[in-house]
Amino acid sequence: MNKELGFIEVSVEGSIGIIKLNRPKVLNAINRPMVTEIVTTMEEFDRNDEVKVIVLSGNGRAFAAGADIDEMAEASAIDLELLNQFTEWDRLAWVKKPIVGAVQGFALGGGFELALCCDILFAGHNAEFGFPEISLGVMPGAGGTQRLTKLMGKSKAMEWLLTGDRMTAKEALHYGVINRVIANELLMEETVKFANKIAKQPPLSLRLIKESVHKAVDYSIYEGMQYERKNFYLLFASQDQKEGMRAFQEKRKPHFKGE
Incomplete structure (x- = not known):
């Protein structure tokens, strides 16, 4: 399956659902219709039993060089409150399947926030991350202050947010923002x-591990362990658990079905 929407390209390669931001002439600047397309497609992939893992990337020289300023420049506080645009971003956190991001070039402002919505994040050697909002007299509004702080801690996050400086892929790797730095041509x-490697894992395990890790970010260790325990028990109601343990005993490869 391959299709092009207004602002993104969508395809499926085997078990992988791929979304590519597709406004290369403006470095994939994120506008509200693009967010709607991304969120809607993510949810469609989440309901598609053939898709096991979602990959998010951008066409052209950038992942996304920020939000579309023309869309916001003349807005008032009341306009934005009534629009309540970030509720769409919230839906990205409800996607149960793993999301793997591939960042080339710039991931700035809203582009950085979108990248931080991924569960695993790879970057090319030329990638640059940052929140330049302060230079515009505003601040991140789609989770940037929260997610960056959770990843690197208060002091370092404060430094990047207050200066608006850009971090290199190497720095992002050092601070735990991304998982790997990869040559641009191989990204x-x-x-x-x-993505194909983890797509071979039992789908229910992927789903409940992702849920448990997300709870670990916000819960106390005790509350997180209770949540983990319930998910561990729940997997013993699946056929994949029976198949996985039987295959181990029989010294063969398991065949998982997501049941």
Whole structure:
């Protein structure tokens, strides 16, 4: 399946659902219709039993160089409150399947926030991340202050947010913002290769591990462990658990069905 919407390209390669931001002439600047397309497609992939893992990337020289300023420049506080645009972004956190991001070039402002919505994040050597909102007299509004702080801690996050400086892929790796730095020309190939690797894992395990890790970010260790325990028990109601343990005993490869 391959299709082009207004602002993104969508395709399915085997078990991998791929979304590519597609406004290369403006470095994939994110506008509200693009967010709607991304969220809607993510939810469609989440309901598609054939898709096991979702990959998010951008066409052209950038992942996304920020939000579309023309869309916001003349807005008032009341306009934005009534629009309540970030509720669409919230839906990205409800996607149950793993999301793997591939960042080339710039991931700035809203582009960085979108990248931080991924569960695993790979970047090309030329990638640059940052929140330049402060230079515009505003601040991140789609989770940037929260997600960056959770990843690198208060002091370092404060430094990047207050200065608006850009961090290199190497710095992002050092601070735990991304998982790997990959040669630019191999970025998508390696990202899809990794996505295919985890797509072979039992789907229910992928789903409940992702849920449990997300709870760990916000819960106390005790509350997180209770949530983990319930998910562990729940997997013993699946056929994949029976198949996985039987295959181990029989010294063969398991065949998982997501049941």
